[in-house]
Amino acid sequence: MKTNDFSSSTSPSDRRIGALFRHLTAGTDADRVSSVFASPTSGGAGGSVFAHLVQAPEDAILGVTIAYNKDPSPIKLNLGVGAYRTEEGKPLVLNVVRKAEQQLINDRSRIKEYLPIVGLVEFNKLSAKLILGADSPAIRENRVTTVECLSGTGSLRVGGEFLARHYHQKTIYIPQPTWGNHPKIFTLAGLSVKTYRYYDPSTRGLNFQGLLEDLGAAPQGSIVLLHACAHNPTGVDPTLEQWEQIRKLMRSKGLMPFFDSAYQGFASGSLDTDAKPIRMFVADGGELLVAQSYAKNMGLYGERVGALSIVCKAADVAGRVESQLKLVIRPMYSNPPIHGASIVAVILRDRNLFNEWTLELKAMADRIISMRKQLFEALRARGTPGDWTHIIKQIGMFTFTGLNPAQVSYMTKEYHIYMTSDGRISMAGLSSKTVPHLADAIHAVVTKAL
Amino acid sequence: MAAMAIRNSASRGTMMSRQIWGLRSMSSWWKNVEPAPKDPILGVTEAFLADPSPDKVNVGVGAYRDDNGKPVVLECVREAERRIAGTSFMEYLPMGGSVKMVDETLKLAYGDNSEFIKDKKIAAVQSLSGTGACRLFADFQKRFRPDSQIYIPVPTWSNHHNIWRDAQVTQKTYHYYHPETKGLDFSGLMDDVKNAPEGSFFLLHACAHNPTGVDPTEEQWREISQLFKAKNHFAFFDMAYQGFASGDPARDAKSIRIFLEDGHHIGISQSYAKNMGLYGQRVGCLSVLCEDEKQAVTVKSQLQQLARPMYSNPPLHGAQIVSTILGDPALKGLWLKEVKVMADRIIGMRTALRESLEKLGSPLSWEHVTKQIGMFCYSGMTPEQVDRLTSEYHIYMTRNGRISMAGVTTGNVGYLANAIHEVTKSS
Numbered sequence: 001m002k003t004n005d006f007s008s009s010t011s012p013s014d015r016r017i018g019a020l021f022r023h024l025t026a027g028t029d030a031d032r033v034s035s036v037f038a039s040p041t042s043g044g045a046g047g048s049v050f051a052h053l054v055q056a057p058e059d060a061i062l063g064v065t066i067a068y069n070k071d072p073s074p075i076k077l078n079l080g081v082g083a084y085r086t087e088e089g090k091p092l093v094l095n096v097v098r099k100a101e102q103q104l105i106n107d108r109s110r111i112k113e114y115l116p117i118v119g120l121v122e123f124n125k126l127s128a129k130l131i132l133g134a135d136s137p138a139i140r141e142n143r144v145t146t147v148e149c150l151s152g153t154g155s156l157r158v159g160g161e162f163l164a165r166h167y168h169q170k171t172i173y174i175p176q177p178t179w180g181n182h183p184k185i186f187t188l189a190g191l192s193v194k195t196y197r198y199y200d201p202s203t204r205g206l207n208f209q210g211l212l213e214d215l216g217a218a219p220q221g222s223i224v225l226l227h228a229c230a231h232n233p234t235g236v237d238p239t240l241e242q243w244e245q246i247r248k249l250m251r252s253k254g255l256m257p258f259f260d261s262a263y264q265g266f267a268s269g270s271l272d273t274d275a276k277p278i279r280m281f282v283a284d285g286g287e288l289l290v291a292q293s294y295a296k297n298m299g300l301y302g303e304r305v306g307a308l309s310i311v312c313k314a315a316d317v318a319g320r321v322e323s324q325l326k327l328v329i330r331p332m333y334s335n336p337p338i339h340g341a342s343i344v345a346v347i348l349r350d351r352n353l354f355n356e357w358t359l360e361l362k363a364m365a366d367r368i369i370s371m372r373k374q375l376f377e378a379l380r381a382r383g384t385p386g387d388w389t390h391i392i393k394q395i396g397m398f399t400f401t402g403l404n405p406a407q408v409s410y411m412t413k414e415y416h417i418y419m420t421s422d423g424r425i426s427m428a429g430l431s432s433k434t435v436p437h438l439a440d441a442i443h444a445v446v447t448k449a450l
Numbered sequence: 451m452a453a454m455a456i457r458n459s460a461s462r463g464t465m466m467s468r469q470i471w472g473l474r475s476m477s478s479w480w481k482n483v484e485p486a487p488k489d490p491i492l493g494v495t496e497a498f499l500a501d502p503s504p505d506k507v508n509v510g511v512g513a514y515r516d517d518n519g520k521p522v523v524l525e526c527v528r529e530a531e532r533r534i535a536g537t538s539f540m541e542y543l544p545m546g547g548s549v550k551m552v553d554e555t556l557k558l559a560y561g562d563n564s565e566f567i568k569d570k571k572i573a574a575v576q577s578l579s580g581t582g583a584c585r586l587f588a589d590f591q592k593r594f595r596p597d598s599q600i601y602i603p604v605p606t607w608s609n610h611h612n613i614w615r616d617a618q619v620t621q622k623t624y625h626y627y628h629p630e631t632k633g634l635d636f637s638g639l640m641d642d643v644k645n646a647p648e649g650s651f652f653l654l655h656a657c658a659h660n661p662t663g664v665d666p667t668e669e670q671w672r673e674i675s676q677l678f679k680a681k682n683h684f685a686f687f688d689m690a691y692q693g694f695a696s697g698d699p700a701r702d703a704k705s706i707r708i709f710l711e712d713g714h715h716i717g718i719s720q721s722y723a724k725n726m727g728l729y730g731q732r733v734g735c736l737s738v739l740c741e742d743e744k745q746a747v748t749v750k751s752q753l754q755q756l757a758r759p760m761y762s763n764p765p766l767h768g769a770q771i772v773s774t775i776l777g778d779p780a781l782k783g784l785w786l787k788e789v790k791v792m793a794d795r796i797i798g799m800r801t802a803l804r805e806s807l808e809k810l811g812s813p814l815s816w817e818h819v820t821k822q823i824g825m826f827c828y829s830g831m832t833p834e835q836v837d838r839l840t841s842e843y844h845i846y847m848t849r850n851g852r853i854s855m856a857g858v859t860t861g862n863v864g865y866l867a868n869a870i871h872e873v874t875k876s877s
Contacts, residue, residue: 054748059754093538101537104469151762153758181762236455303765304761332578333582334582339731339765
């Protein structure tokens with residue numbers, strides 16, 4: 001080929017072109033090469049490889065706060081995302097958390113090294129005890145493997161991926177309705193998602209018959225997602241008697257329980273009470289998974305602290321399970337964040353801090369229960385038509401008002417009250433001062449023909 | 451059924467309930483779960499910790515140590531933490547993380563006065579350090595370019611393979627390390643880039659290649675960029691060591707700047723694990739350069755859709771530390787100084803190790819120890835030689851012969867050189 005290959009040139013860019021030329025002409029013909037140089041716009045400076053993407057919709061729940069923030073009205077109310085607020089409408093950092101922070105800051109021996117893949121080991125042990133009970137036979141017999149994960153979401157995702165790889169059944173049954181992120185988490189984890197009946201709109205309570213029928217019809221061994229307490233979004237929980245029936249049915253069909261515990265201590269005010277359903281399942285010697293979150297009950301939302309525990313039949317099994325969990329975690333984020341877990345460990349390991357925490361937790365739960373009562377009373381005082389007892393019967397951070405999307409929309413437009421379109425309100429966002437405003441709005445929207 | 455129940459029950463109490471409720475399976479659902487192999491990198495530290503020998507040396511995982519072999523928390527980090535403690539409300543970050551942290555982080559990669567930042571053409575989200583950024587990109591690549599593959603250098607950080615495998619993206623490899631020269635196999639690399647189908651996705655280490663420490667020269671980067679242009683390839687940069695390689699963050703980002711100048715629409719994974727010593731905080735950033743602001747908004751929204759079902763939103767504390775430092779000129783200046791100290795100490799240890807080996811009369815060439823750059827030295831030792839180092843000298847490193855120079859100190863460099871000499875002198 002009698003072309004100038006620039007190799008004798010002294011200019012760097014010419015030499016570059018020359019080198020490129022040599023690479024491209026090795027084993028190719030001149031025509032192809034010249035076509036490359038003839039079209040200088042070919043190559044990376046052309047269009048993006050992701051030009052075909054369409055914009056994703058806003059997250060339904062997180063989008064509520066975004067809309068709220070944009071609203072210029074001085075009397076707006078955010079009852080969207082489930083983050084606790086004080087009577088003054090302010091976020092709350094628990095005293096025990098501030099104390100733990102100080103302890104960590106003052107300890108100059110603390111370093112920031114990578115945690116092990118399974119996370120902070122002391123945190124894992126304390127978390128297992130918290131949810132399963134310090135005297136749990138499963139813990140005593142070393143049958144529990146616990147890994148620190150990124151709050152509830154991360155624990156569910158890691159658990160889901162583990163099941164998709166190692167469990168013989170790839171279907172998970174989730175309650176209808178459930179937290180909007182659940183189906184996405186499990187689908188991306190590699191499971192197929194089905195639903196079981198849960199909420200009864202006509203009673204605004206539990207559709208227990210439907211639940212038993214649907215779980216009874218599920219294939220042997222299917223995975224079942226259970227909200228340990230304070231069901232999100234409905235606030236409707238089974239009674240202990242109903243839990244016992246659920247347990248019997250599930251064990252008889254070999255259904256695998258996967259508990260989501262995001263509100264332990266927050267629902268009733270008692271850590272042990274809120275963990276009872278899980279402990280009932282552990283007590284029968286069977287296996288289960290539980291995802292724990294410290295976002296709400298310790299107010300550690302943004303620090304992403306949680307734990308996944310898998311209760312196994314035998315200790316050696318637990319060891320192998322842990323090793324496989326590590327294979328899920330390493331290619332996802334290598335090891336979990338250290339800060340939040342350290343705070344939790346400081347609190348849980350210290351008797352005084354732990355006790356102080358239980359008091360602060362009860363205070364939060366009590367304030368929410370009080371908001372429920374106040375809202376109920378306010379609607380009764382206004383003679384608002386309908387049965388509103390579900391407000392005081394439902395439990396936890398959320399109330400499923402029973403309002404439809406049109407009504408929700410009206411409340412947002414006319415009263416600047418923000419909630420998710422399914423009518424779920426976060427009681428934590430209410431205060432004695434704002435209850436009347438909400439009651440007025442509900443009254444208006446219910447008496448209006450919409 | 452009853453006999454099985456008696457044999458297998460964990461406690462008397464459950465025996466009765468099992469008989470009554472007829473639990474079908476007496477054994478664990480997980481009995482077929484195999485024990486997983488230990489992670490080749492993180493398993494080294496586990497083994498090191500378990501070793502009782504007083505002479506033990508850990509040159510395994512890439513975490514910085516000072517000259518006393520102690521982990522370091524940077525002064526700028528301590529100061530940032532003091533300012534943050536007691537003030538944070540710990541609320542959820544947005545799905546895309548801390549906007550402030552991301553903005554500062556983009557400046558480091560793209561340049562303080564980058565037109566791309568000004569024109570809002572970069573889709574960027576806070577990520578769980580470098581691992582999280584790579585994984586988010588791999589998932590994104592799988593979802594929106596499902597027919598694409600990723601070309602990964604040989605060798606590379608072992609977790610890269612795990613990440614793209616779990617994202618279910620087909621992997622291919624390209625030549626990188628030249629064992630004979632212990633340098634870059636440049637012509638092999640260029641051949642592979644040329645022969646890859648047009649529009650392929652390539653993983654590039656921006657600087658301080660892990661595990662080899664071998665980086666292309668600036669000239670070579672320019673040629674690579676030109677060839678990428680000709681082939682319409684997508685360049686994804688993993689930059690885990692900015693500042694750590696040469697001591698100068700701007701210099702360490704040169705490869706990226708060359709690609710940007712040449713008009714590529716690249717992706718970048720950035721990590722603060724090493725250069726800010728924030729390892730366990732898991733702070734990083736994933737960015738994708740787009741054609742315009744609208745596209746950047748779109749891409750970011752889709753990245754968030756992948757983050758939401760993985761962890762909802764990223765952790766706050768580490769991001770606050772980064773924002774506090776980079777947002778304060780004095781603290782940022784202190785950080786740059788501290789990074790240079792770390793980089794310089796490593797460069798000093800490279801020289802010390804090479805000189806010690808040469809003084810011992812090693813028959814081999816150890817030139818590569820000072821030519822390679824960043825935290826790691828690809829010694830060229832075989833797995834068998836590494837095993838001897840561990841069993842005979844209690845020296846821990848990964849079996850590919852990668853030495854973490856950060857673990858070398860003036861106190862142990864003599865011992866290390868002697869041990870390496872002993873196991874290699876007959877080769």
